Amino acid sequence: MAVAQIEFSKELQSFVREWRDKPGNLIMILHRVQQEFTYIPREAAEQLSRDLKIPLAKIYGVITFYHYFKTTKPGKHRISICLGTACYLKGSQSLIEETESILGISGSEVTEDGLFSIDAVRCVGCCGLAPVMMVGDEVYGKLTKEQVPEIIAKYRNIG
């Protein structure tokens, strides 16, 4: 049977080699794979299954258990809106609704042009800045929903 191939970078290959024989390596390796591809493509999981001699079912069992691992490609600009308690009390739900209505997608979807995706996340640990929204690694704190259109427009202009 033909096997779908995927290219691992040299760094990723050497990371996998370095961790191959360490006990409990799977989650660390999955983190590294996601760092390279922004999600875990099926072909990558199959490749790991062969390299590490771990059944694919077990790998998928782990990927789907943890929120952090994604099986689909996120948007170029990942919008994460915090739904931790402090942010929720200060109205982050309305930030989500506003973002969804501007982008025309709902949580966990990607816009057609592949630019944006929305994730509701549980606490990014900046509760002092609640409510918080992140685009990529950039944090926007003490937000009101009126500020959302401007932030999105900024990233739309970057492309």
Place this chain on the structure above:
Amino acid sequence: MAYKHFILVCGGTGCVSSRADEIYHELIANAEAMGVKNDVQVVKTGCFGFCEKGPIVKVLPSESFYVEVKPSDAKEIISEQIVKGREVTRLLYKDVRQKDRIKLEDIQFYQKQYRIVLRNCGIINPENIDEYIARDGYAAIEKVLTSMKPEDVVAELKASGLRGRGGAGFPTWRKWDFSKSTVADQKYVVCNADEGDPGAYMDRSTVEGDPHSVIEAMAICGYTVGATKGFIYIRAEYPLAIERLKIGLRQAREYGLLGDNILGTDFCFDIEIRLGAGAFVCGEETALLQSIEGNRGMPVPRPPFPAIKGLWGKPTVINNVETWANIPVIITKGAAWFSKIGTETSKGTKVFALTGKINNSGLVEVPMGTTLREIIYDIGGGIRDGKKFKGAQTGGPSGGIITEEFLDLPIDYESLTSLGSMMGSGGLIVMDEDDCVVDVSRFYMEFCVDESCGKCSPCRIGTNQMHSLLVKFTKGQGKLEDLEKLEKIGLAMKKAALCGLGQTAPNPTLSTVKRFRAEYLEHIVDHTCRAGKCKSLLLFSVDKVNCIGCGLCARKCPVNCISGDKTLKFTIDASKCIKCGECFKACKFSAVLKK
């Protein structure tokens, strides 16, 4: 080189998010440009705790405490303070109760705090081991290795009365003693830094601000129980904390404080970082160990306890970040000193992440036995916008709500449990009259539905059933017998669920049903939500007396359901209204009513 001034810039995640890094670089660049770079050292420290007013910059020796600093303020700080020796008064903290801008020692936020765990946060550069050592760092491991036998360390911990800060409050010395007295070829030491409670960030700040305190404590434990290997399990969502740990581990190895033959003794110990991947249940110790082993993080029944049979079947001591950070100080200052702080059953301090509807959000560390009133009103500066206090949630999704009448109760493990809450890891979320307890319970239950690992049915099914009942209440579709059902399921889960997550998931709901029964009944019987949070129960209308007919509400309405004119005044068509509240916000004459 002796510097005349030191500028400390907060390098915690909150402040970094508000551009503290830029401030740091601007300060250095300006110091160079103005030719004073040999007079001043700019240091990036850990969290000052006063996150509400970040980014924070502190100048020594004048103790100037600047709040809400912007990168563009850097120039003035250098030119005024460093070059001319004049404080930049406009950046000093201004208390809401006092008119003038005030000095650090006068800031109420800090006055009742007692910092043991956060002793170095906001003081040292966490990326420089020398600064940790200069503040008695690694003195404890030296004392232990040169003058204490393992049983002495256990005895010291026992005398100190230290209990686990992760939530349940199990005596720390007993975990260590179990592991120590179990014979095995390999033992492990684990740090739980998988802070999953939404609305809490104590552990993140401790690791970011003082990583060596955790590293040193784990090595002390390794020596005590006979382990050579440690793991720090930390959330992947905390990149800055991970980076600081990596730097800390590297420096400790370079200094011979980790690795083989530590400080020239026979003792060998090293630590590896393992990343979590976003699963709340992994804060439960048996699930955490599963995750380190590379599996789905599903709990296993205890006993056997991890201290006897843990990671890969070997004895494993697991403590949480805050517990670890206490240990070096207990060793250097002694159990007698530590046990004087706190209450009869709960010794030492507790760090809380104070958030929600409070004036001073931030990290606070107080002696056990401090009352909630002191934390909320004296340290926290009271409720935002002069609103009325409704309740405070401790223990996050596992805890309960504490109401006004218990504000003067000294906080310790036992007092919180007796109120149907728990200490938890230290999230302390303040709610005001605008928050609906039914909605908040639904919020916490939704979190538990998401986070239930699905292994045991009481939790998997119970959280779902409780959630759907709470949703019914928030939509005004609940029945009286549903309330009874809700309590029944909750009690069953507490008894039957396999792990801590399932056993405590009903707590927020049960405690609010107990303390705010009337509000639940309003949702069920009268179909009203007094806080105005449950949208399905809201009804917007126009008060014809106050309405001047300006039509602003009609123009703001996104679904065009408001009509009228100057003479007839305006009316809202309730059948089309989506309850967005825009009209209510827009009206300047209090003519739009929300019920």
